[in-house]
Amino acid sequence: MHRYRSHTCGALREGDIGNNVRLSGWCHRIRDHGGVLFIDLRDHYGITQVVADPDSKAFKLAETLRAEWVVRIDGKVRRRPEGTNNDDLPTGQVEVYIDEIEVLGPAAELPLPVFGDQEYPEDIRLKYRFLDLRRDRLHQNIMLRGQVIDSLRRRMKEGGFFEFQTPILTASSPEGARDFLVPSRLHPGKFYALPQAPQQFKQLLMIAGFDRYFQIAPCFRDEDARADRSPGEFYQLDLEMSFVTQQDVFDAVEPVIRGVFEEFGKGRPVTQRFPLIPYAEALSKYGSDKPDLRNPVIMQDVSDAFRGSGFKIFANILANDAKAAVWAIPAPGGGNRAFCDRMNSWAQGEGQPGLGYIFWREGEEGGAGPLAKNIGPERTKQIADQLGLKVGDAVFFVAGQPGKFVKFAGAARTRVGEELNLIDKEKFELCWIVDFPMYEWSEEEKKIDFSHNPFSMPNIGVEEFLALDPNDHDKLLALKAIQYDIVCNGIELSSGAIRNHRPEVMKKAFAIAGYGEDVLEAKFGGMLRALTYGAPPHGGIAPGVDRIVMLLAGEENLREVVVFPMNQRAEDLLMGAPSEVTVKQLRELHISLNLPKK
Secondary structure, three states: OOOOOOOOOOOOOHHHOOOEEEEEEEEEEEEEEOOEEEEEEEEOOEEEEEEEOOOOOOHHHHOOOOOOOEEEEEEEEEEOOOOOOOOOOOOOOEEEEEEEEEEEEOOOOOOOOOOOOOOOOHHHHHHOHHHHOOOHHHHHHHHHHHHHHHHHHHHHHHOOOEEOOOOOOEOOOOOOOEOOEEEOOOOOOOEEEOOOOOHHHHHHHHHOOOOEEEEEEEEEEEOOOEOOEOOEEEEEEEEEEEOOOHHHHHHHHHHHHHHHHHHHOOOOOEOOOOOEEEHHHHHHHHOOOOOOOOOOOOOEEOHHHHOOOOOHHHHHHHHHOOOOEEEEEEEOOOOOHHHHHHHHHHHHHOOOOOOEEEEOOOOOOOOEOHHHHHHHHHHHHHHHHHHOOOOOOEEEEEEEOHHHHHHHHHHHHHHHHHHOOOOOOOOEOEEEEEEEEOEEEEOOOOEEEEOOOOOEOEOOOHHHHHOOOOOOHHHHHHOEEEEEEEEEOOEEEEEEEEEOOOHHHHHHHHHHOOOOHHHHHHHHHHHHHHHOOOOOOEEEEOOEHHHHHHHHHOOOOHHHOOOOOOOOOOOEOOOOEOOOOOHHHHHHOOOOOOOOOO
């Protein structure tokens, strides 16, 4: 018999009854029922109940066992007594009567329990991540992650993509988030950077003629943590294709993403053909370029109903600012004062003066609430007709310049959907967001800057783009790029674009954003040179693996699907990173520290 096991803890069935077996695993739970010890023995594969009573020669040792001790047990498989079967376990029809126990690894007192799924402080969970990972929910999440990655890799290869590995030590880039820098020992005063994404390398692979590339790529960004964004590092399904249009990318990527959600979504419906939603439309309808389409609430512009109305606050805003508008957020089923007042209080908690509303109730013509009385029944009916509202419904309003209130409007839409239980949590709604602006105005730097991705092709002809006046800000801010995002249930899964493959277009694009040719040459010289030697039209995208797994696992935080995550402050509490280094190490790197004063 094998030194440690003849079977795993998930393998035994009724057909094994009467056999002598050897199991090894962790003592998951120990129960003393009137002098009979029941131990749930756990390994990676499952749980088997093992039993010792005073007649067993292993009973005395069994009494000393504690939770999470690692043991080997020898014994005979027998049927569980009638009425004690556990149908929730594959091994639930049988148990092992213990003949011998060997303690392989005793455990100290646990800083957090493994049995059960109770919440525990995050700092404890991360410091003792190896214990946290023993818990079933987290263990299954990590196994799901591996299965999803296997599925993505298989689907990409079936789609004609080839897997390549791109460098981890590379050059710093001025775009995107902050780089993680790595000092060079051989080149004093110079630094490598960890890649924020394999962006330039995958484009260079297309220029090199490889046609279809992918990898499950680690990416590194020195940015603050959020629930849907890990600090430090994350993984993405990075891909690139040559001689393609935007639609070709969509046709290649949709089956992969849809297939993975169908394979691991436990029967939940998945969008079959992802709708294309222009960026501007997403903002005006949903208040976000990451819309949760499970929420049926769609906002509309109702400025005409308030222009010159008796509600002077909105009427004056519209009269005095040509860019102003009034947006309506319908709330089907929210037609009562209690709900409307709750929404108004919530808005005040968000730093807003309030949230104007109208609601409709039986026997009250023209709508209810102070705002309805100010604008009168005719305008109130106009709003109800436009939005398709009826008795029992309500509507909320935001006014001003949409660019300033859009984020709040989107949050209010989400709040309405959640409060009224309008969101179907048992499906995956995916879409493409397209037609992103090429540039945006940086209020901080008082200049035009890239909006999304500096390597994207503008959505106009080459000659027309080259003829643009860098000082014509209105025209530049109206310019669209061939860029696109995949969004699922309000979570951005990926960004992509048809790339800028013409060197003269790249120089012009960067010049408009304030980067001179010297900067372009210093930071992107390799790319610029490559483009001058015959570059194919190409494009790609990079869906986030962590976020896909998070959605499939039904989790709300990426740390629940990452094996060894950092905390919110980008600290690895388990390994103690970041950490101080020795003077000798600093000297070898020609670095002296200039720390802030405490």
